[in-house]
Amino acid sequence: GQNIDQPTEMTATEGAIVQINCTYQTSGFNGLFWYQQHAGEAPTFLSYNVLDGLEEKGRFSSFLSRSKGYSYLLLKELQMKDSASYLCAVRGRTGGGNKLTFGTGTQLKVEL
């Protein structure tokens, strides 16, 4: 089976940096995705990691350590519009199709 853990809620200040952690236990590993979901809206794709290391994309970066079953999403220069839920999703074993298992999401609140 697959198990994904993320903090339920986080609060940060506008302009600051925040790190959202995700740990996972899966039967096989074939990639990890981060999505952003505003309340009442669909998830939108942020980043993808399949090899160890850091992937940077503008204000957003994502890190992966496969040996530790750990990833984080780093958001820099926080803006009010970054207030949303951030979903960690893992794709399991190769050959299992493109099925993703999602965490419950981390609700980020950005304050002035």
Added chain:
Amino acid sequence: EADIYQTPRYLVIGTGKKITLECSQTMGHDKMYWYQQDPGMELHLIHYSYGVNSTEKGDLSSESTVSRIRTEHFPLTLESARPSHTSQYLCASSDRTGGTQETQYFGPGTRLLVL
């Protein structure tokens, strides 16, 4: 990014009614998915399709059914709606344009309320 559409966006319906939630994508993606998401909870895969005439049940048991007669269209049907079906239903699609990444792109969702 995929252009993926869902209708209706909101639906309030009585118990016992048959409903079909529509999902269409215009990118020619082979793979399509249906997820169910309750407020504050994780997305659960209920159906997926790897191509025309290919459908599989997902990890979460669902009383709904799906069909994939055309590449662009993946409707979900509930033969007899019940209050327990009240939820948000999200459709997604993906392809191999990005190599092995196969990012799933989501439609806007359908919020279903069964009275």
